[in-house]
Amino acid sequence: MNLLEILKLLKENFPQEKFIEDSNNSEAVYVEENNLYSLVKFIKENQALCFDYLIFITAIDYKDYFELVYYFYSYSKNHRLALKVKLPLSNLQIKSISNLYATADWNEREIYDLFGIKFLNHPDLRRILMPEDWEGYPLRKNYTYQNLIIKPD
Amino acid sequence: MIKTEEFLINMGPQHPSTHGVLRLILKLEGEKVIKATPVIGYLHRSLEKMAENRTYHQYIPLTDRLDYVTSMAGNFAYVLAVEKLLDIQIPQRAEFIRVIMLEYNRIASHLLWYGTLALDLGATTPFIYAFREREKILDLFEATCGNRLTYNYYRLGGVSFDLPENFIEYSKKFLKLLKEKMPDYEDLLTSNIIFLGRTKDKGIISSEEALNYGLTGPNLRASGIKWDIRRGEPFSIYPQLDFEIPTGNKGDIWDRYYLRLEEIRQSIKIIEQCLEKLPSGKHKINLPLKVKPKKGEIYSRIESSRGEMGFYIISDGSLKPYRVKIRAPSFSNLSIISKLLEGEKVADIVAILGSLDIILPEIDR
Numbered sequence: 055m056n057l058l059e060i061l062k063l064l065k066e067n068f069p070q071e072k073f074i075e076d077s078n079n080s081e082a083v084y085v086e087e088n089n090l091y092s093l094v095k096f097i098k099e100n101q102a103l104c105f106d107y108l109i110f111i112t113a114i115d116y117k118d119y120f121e122l123v124y125y126f127y128s129y130s131k132n133h134r135l136a137l138k139v140k141l142p143l144s145n146l147q148i149k150s151i152s153n154l155y156a157t158a159d160w161n162e163r164e165i166y167d168l169f170g171i172k173f174l175n176h177p178d179l180r181r182i183l184m185p186e187d188w189e190g191y192p193l194r195k196n197y198t199y200q201n202l203i204i205k206p207d
Numbered sequence: 208m209i210k211t212e213e214f215l216i217n218m219g220p221q222h223p224s225t226h227g228v229l230r231l232i233l234k235l236e237g238e239k240v241i242k243a244t245p246v247i248g249y250l251h252r253s254l255e256k257m258a259e260n261r262t263y264h265q266y267i268p269l270t271d272r273l274d275y276v277t278s279m280a281g282n283f284a285y286v287l288a289v290e291k292l293l294d295i296q297i298p299q300r301a302e303f304i305r306v307i308m309l310e311y312n313r314i315a316s317h318l319l320w321y322g323t324l325a326l327d328l329g330a331t332t333p334f335i336y337a338f339r340e341r342e343k344i345l346d347l348f349e350a351t352c353g354n355r356l357t358y359n360y361y362r363l364g365g366v367s368f369d370l371p372e373n374f375i376e377y378s379k380k381f382l383k384l385l386k387e388k389m390p391d392y393e394d395l396l397t398s399n400i401i402f403l404g405r406t407k408d409k410g411i412i413s414s415e416e417a418l419n420y421g422l423t424g425p426n427l428r429a430s431g432i433k434w435d436i437r438r439g440e441p442f443s444i445y446p447q448l449d450f451e452i453p454t455g456n457k458g459d460i461w462d463r464y465y466l467r468l469e470e471i472r473q474s475i476k477i478i479e480q481c482l483e484k485l486p487s488g489k490h491k492i493n494l495p496l497k498v499k500p501k502k503g504e505i506y507s508r509i510e511s512s513r514g515e516m517g518f519y520i521i522s523d524g525s526l527k528p529y530r531v532k533i534r535a536p537s538f539s540n541l542s543i544i545s546k547l548l549e550g551e552k553v554a555d556i557v558a559i560l561g562s563l564d565i566i567l568p569e570i571d572r
Contacts, residue, residue: 078503078521106418109506112532114521123519125506129418129434136506157421160542168255183248183571192253 055133082136091149104128108155113169115195147172168193211237220249224327224557227567243548250571258531263289263498271357273569279312280511282361288507288518292500300488301365302444307481310474315344316512317467320564327561333395365491375482382475406460410559421539424514429466430458436510450477460562535569
């Protein structure tokens with residue numbers, strides 16, 4: 055299915071959601087943060103969509119807000135979909151999808167580690183690449199080499 | 208009654224069988240593993256952050272440092288993504304050279320894996336055999352681009368050098384030799400009773416688990432799912448080439464072993480076809496040093512020797528990418544390890560870990 059057909063099916067099942075298409079990415083749609091979990095559950099279990107593979111999750115720092123990108127693929131139907139969620143700086147948290155896809159576990163830990171976005175209900179939310187006592191979140195745009203300079207006490 | 212106590216032991220980060228700097232915290236009860244917790248990040252260089260401070264050309268050498276055993280794949284995945292962003296076509300000859308190099312690198316990587324798996328299990332001879340042939344492939348790479356490990360060979364718009372003189376001749380000779388040596392590799396391990404005892408029905412990954420954990424590459428195919436990006440979502444010239452996708456059925460260590468040997472044979476087939484069809488012409492188109500892709504984003508992926516290697520690049524229309532996310536196959540492939548090791552014997556840890564063919568630099572990035 056192409057994105058239009060996928061969107062048609064999604065809109066029928068989630069009438070309250072707007073599904074704003076992304077002008078920069080032909081595979082992506084923006085969805086609301088509180089709908090994400092039920093949407094992911096739906097696209098995984100729906101027979102026509104059958105998104106059985108979560109390729110990756112990542113985050114992007116746009117300075118005044120954060121964006122989460124979830125990339126899905128279906129082996130049996132051979133189609134892709136990216137779901138995007140905007141997170142305001144005042145509320146950097148979202149429900150974890152790690153009980154739906156086991157891949158999400160480490161991906162979410164990585165985002166928590168490098169961007170400082172919290173995933174609610176995650177079984178083991180610890181830093182994964184950086185040491186546990188590290189301060190700051192390296193992939194944020196305001197994190198520069200100056201954060202690495204050790205200042206005297 | 209003998210009392211047993213739980214025992215906590217560290218494997219790695221400096222351990223020859225963890226293939227890099229992986230640390231496993233093992234909770235043992237006698238010989239049985241109750242819980243294995245992997246600790247990663249010892250090689251974290253923040254390659255994704257570094258991309259934000261480099262131009263598109265400047266980032267190519269860093270993609271070698273992801274999966275250094277198949278560094279052609281890192282190069283390929285990156286230049287392919289940027290070329291899609293720039294919307295440029297590259298000369299046919301360059302496409303063929305790229306595929307030849309990727310497949311050679313796949314063979315080299317699988318040979319290294321074959322040797323080290325046997326070494327992990329206590330057999331030294333296969334390692335020597337595998338390195339003998341791998342050496343010849345490295346010689347080919349050295350003749351082509353001057354490097355033996357981190358090649359930095361691909362460029363935006365083609366490859367850095369044309370094939371050297373006698374490349375085709377030498378290649379054909381080498382492929383013939385490799386085909387003759389394949390039965391030797393099999394004789395050493397495939398039906399070796401000790402090898403069978405250590406690999407059959409050990410570390411089984413079911414197809415559901417493989418999907419759930421997002422495994423890709425040989426690990427996924429060994430579990431019975433016939434999926435290869437070279438066929439499923441073809442890139443470059445793969446639609447023109449004729450090759451099979453081998454699959455396993457049980458998903459145990461032996462399946463993963465045999466599948467990789469089969470993949471070497473398929474790669475030989477691909478290279479032979481490419482050498483036959485290799486068109487003449489330019490190996491590169493010249494792009495300005497300051498390339499500025501349009502505002503937009505792309506996720507593009509290729510099949511590396513370990514699975515799906517992908518680059519998610521966001522361009523804001525300036526000289527440097529706004530954000531680069533690297534989807535490395537080993538990151539997902541390793542995440543299954545704590546589930547796989549649960550309930551296994553200590554002696555099998557090394558075999559199971561080795562069979563996943565992980566490489567740490569691309570996990571930590």
